Amino acid sequence: MMREFEIERQFDIKIETLKANKGVYYLKTNKGEKCLKKINYGPQKLLFVYGAKEHLINNGFNAVDKYFLNIEGEPYALVNEDLYTLSEWIEGRECDFHNIDEVKIAARTLAMLHEASKGYDPPENSKLKSDLGRWTHLMSKRIKSFDKMRDMVRKRSNKNEFDLLYLKSMEFYKDIGRKALKTLESSEYIRLCDIAQNDKSFCHHDFTYHNIILDEENKCHVIDFDYCKREVRTFDISNFMIKVLKRVNWDINFANAIISSYNEVSPLLDIEYKVLYAYLQFPQRYWRLANRYYYNEVNWGQNTFGSKIESIINEQEDMLKFLEGFKNEYQVE
Template sequence: MMREFEIERQFDIKIESIKPNKGVYFLKTDDGAKCLKKINYGTQKLLFVYGAKEHLYKSGFLNIDRYFLNKEGNPYALVNEDIYTLSQWIDGRECDFYNDDDLVIAAKNLAHMHIASKGYELPENSKLKSDLGRWPHLIEKRIKSFDKMKEMVRKKKNHKYEFDINYLKTVDYYKNLSKKALDNLNSSDYFEICRQTEVSKSFCHHDYTYHNIIINDNNDVNVIDFDYCKREVRVYDISNFLIKVLKRREWDIKYANLIIDAYNSISPLTKEEYKVLYSFLLFPQRY
């Protein structure tokens, strides 16, 4: 009850009912349906996310889950040690990755979001979230981890389980894929693309997947949950979206082409961006 009382007091609303829903809370209030979310990071990062959403909205990318401000003008409520955000509840269905029309409008929407993200100036007291220039290091770190895990399994003196045996059989294949991804990335204009992204002051959603893409009855696409957004090359969002779709569509190349063609119809990728995209797709991030 303490939490509900503080949310009501700080956001000046009256909560009629509260119901858990997929990691957030659905609130019925005297001011309509709202989404309450507990945040697991600090206020400086939250201000970065808040600023990113506001920048998108001011740039004409309107269909997002903007935060409400509390009575002190902050986009969050502090309840003891916990941080909560409040946004409008967005009605609609999740993007269907088995529906080609959904894939097309989601890909086009991603391109529009990337365009609208350009020129984002950080709010006061916020903390920049950025992965620009980090990917060669991240891939090198993963390659070293393959060797470390391989040695750990080999040193097991007791019985090796089926998982251990399968890991030893496959680890070199995925290590070589990682090396190929790294070589391709190093031979691309990755750092120049990072520089251009820094200059354009754009950002990525970083979790652009079905449950964060809400399509309403008018076929309007809404994007929610910007918790992971950060400065990043746009092909990261594209590769992440492609991987999440393709693993559900039997890795059929026609769906990759469908998505890329839809994205390119709004904001075409360059030849060098394709090289970086290929590296991201090649890298076995989930192994």
């Protein structure tokens, strides 16, 4: 149980209203509206995230959910060994990924965020989070895990709908995963990692509709930096693109709109398109869903898993058509 008086004492506020809201708490306090969130990682990682947001603000990108400090000058409250952060409550609506104009605003905002992230030196007592240089290894490991999960299914005497769909579709995704790895290995990925390392930039790593908040004037705010880390920016762009594309039947017009809007602020280098293509190719959503299912990572019901794998499989044709179109459009060799 969260002890409210400890939150009040440590952040020096008085709570007038407290409501649970999508995994966080909405607070009305004597110092305005705030967002209280329980953090499921340690203080060193949190200091990296806090430092990243402060760095963006200092570089002119202030459309973030800034953390408040406690009375000791730390960006968290410690209650019964649980960490809580207090940030500004950002009023607005979630970005509509079916609306191409809102998607363009989000793409320009992401480019501004990436530009403002440059030159970030994390606080010395923080834990550096980085995926630079890791993606060939990660892809290779995930491709192997497709076989491991298939073997798990084969050993089951009672196979359910998810198992049968997995067995039927797994080779297709393993094959496309191999192609993505080949694309990445033949790209300038390591050179781009070196550039990101030298730029000291970082990525949001979860740039999706519920973390992109638009106010009444269509100004875009970005929240929830829990997963931010050193990373090549094409990862963020591809992740954002896939989140949009799966909602619009892999319509290449949305991909083009994202790229041209991003380029208006921070033009991509020619060598970045191949790496972007490799990320778009890799069947990350399929792998993640199977991984969650076979390793019990989330407790969704059978029906949820079944309908999710089915909808991913149903996208195969649209996705392949999109990848072919993207490859031609951006001359990926």
